Amino acid sequence: MTSRPALVWFRNDLRLSDNPALHAATKNGAQVIALYILEEAKGLRPMGAAWRWWLTGSLRTLSENLEARGVSLVLRRGNPIKIIAELVGDEKIGIAYWNRRYVAAEAKLDTEIEQQLLANDCAVETFNASLLNEPWSIQSKTGGPIRVFTPYFRASEERGNPRNVIGYVGKIGAAKAPKSETLEDWDLEPSKPDWATDMDVSWTRGENGAKQRLKDFLKDALKGYAEHRDRPDIDGTSRLSPYLAHGEISPHQIAEAMPARGRDADKLRAEIGWREFSYHLLHHYPALARENFQRRFDAFPWRDDNKALARWQRGLTGYPIVDAGMRQLWRTGWMHNRVRMVCASFLIKHLLLDWRLGEAWFWDTLVDADPANNAASWQWVAGSGADAAPYFRVFNPMLQGEKFDPDGSYVRNWVPEIAALPNETIHKPWVASPLELAAAGVALGKTYPAPIVDHQEARERALRAFEALKT
Ligand SMILES: Cc1cc2nc3c(=O)[nH]c(=O)nc-3n(C[C@H](O)[C@H](O)[C@H](O)COP(=O)(O)OP(=O)(O)OC[C@H]3O[C@@H](n4cnc5c(N)ncnc54)[C@H](O)[C@@H]3O)c2cc1C
Secondary structure, X not given: OOOOOEEEEEOOOOOOEOOHHHHHHHHOOOEEEEEEEEEOOOXXXXXXXXXXXXXXXXXXXXXXXXXXXXXXXXXXXXXXXXXXXXXXXXXXXXXXXXXXXXXXXXXXXXXXXXXXXXXXXXXXXXXXOOXXXXXXXXXXXXXXXXXXXXXXXXXXXXXXOOOOOOOEOOOOEEOOOOOOOOHHHHOOOOOOOOOOHHHHHHOOOOHHHHHHHHHHHHHHOOOXXXXXXXXXXXXXXXXXXXXXXXXXXXXXXHHHHOOOOOHHXXXXXXXXXXXXXXXXXXXXXXXOOOOOOOHHHHHOOOOOOHHHHHHHHHOOOOOHHHHHHHHHHHHHOOOOHHHHHHHHHHXXXXXXXXXXXXXXXXXXXXXXXXXXXXXXXXXXXXXXXXXXXXXXXXXXXXXXXXXXXXXXXXXXXXXXXXXXXXOOOOOOXXXXXXXXXXXXOOOEOOOEOOOOOOHHHHHHHHHHHHHHHHO
16 A cells, blocks of 8 residues: 555546445545546547536535545546646655546547556556446457347346446545635536526436435336336336436446346346447447448438428427427436437438437437447437448337327427327327317417428438438
């Protein structure tokens, strides 16, 4: 053990429990300096607005939880290479601990920092905290990436539980904390206008909220998850995604807390498997958010139509299930998975707009914006990804609505201007008779938009465009 202080650099692991880097720093009784950097460096993708809003709450909780153990969280904004070099020099830090990350630009930065520290007599120890299996630890028989989910997931299941959960850290020895900026300095939450009021009501950000959410989900919704997870009108999924994205909970904690077997637990494990698979893909294809995984899609004739894009973003397409999803996203920073698929398919196939426009909008508005999941999922819907949906699968928004929101309650909640329509027409208001529309107080084109495109025509246009690509 060194008498010099130890640095714990928090990044996307904003929790005290099951945090291998923090655990390693405390187990030897080192005097800890806890650091979070709002990173600004070339090559890093700026975080979206909803993500930044979440981050503020998350750091507030982390800071309080650390403070309760006598440690102050040091906040700095800027280039991490410079900040860490200064801090290590000024505070005579002997060892730095952090948990690894997997976006290529971030991993490159971490390697650079590690080399710089080692050259300056500061040891470095890094850990896996956020994935059951790190992206390179599962390989094809020839040692390369696996491009199809099923064999990937089978291989991960065969590996079994990679490690036990590390409990809440007990005592933390604190070094004298260096100067810190404040969350108020950073001003990451909106004020004028404050678009986050509904988000505040919807979420308890931070590690404590993550624990509560997991507990509630296991008690109220795990039973039936396999059946209910496709229903946006039911609170049937875990809603743990923003907590996972910010590292307020680890997949190990979720895996350990749920039953080892059973239809519902198996399904949830498979969904977490999709997250792991996305990271596997991102590791092997770092440009996943920018480039088509299948390069033949580079020739795809995307349309250029800012007006249509804006109507999609605002939930004004005239297709109720799409509009409900886009408004849920805007208001709460989250959208149900089934509806994400329908909305993404609508942008790509009905409107023929480039999937990257949708990916960017989700990146800015999702509280769970995740570099691997978001990019991989958009490419999955576009058909350009690995193990993607076939291009000819064009979601029918009316049928999707009728099947997964059968009594229209999800649509009624988010699109109140058509709430009085009967179940038969709630997912397709344009087929309602003038009398029905009048009785429900709906004037199509005035109180609620007429469909932005005709479904059948748009579907045929999309199939023609995708068919041309094939030949
Ligand atoms: C176009 C599109 C964009 C998406 N963007 C993101 C994103 O930025 N961040 C993100 O976390 N998820 C994304 N997803 C995947 C999925 O929609 C969300 O993970 C899920 O809706 C989160 O809700 P939940 O936590 O209640 O999920 P649950 O059903 O409770 O699942 C538990 C966990 O498993 C993982 N998971 C579930 N479904 C998927 C999936 N299809 N792919 C990968 N992981 C999954 C998530 O980490 C989730 O928290 C996207 C899906 C689509 C179709």
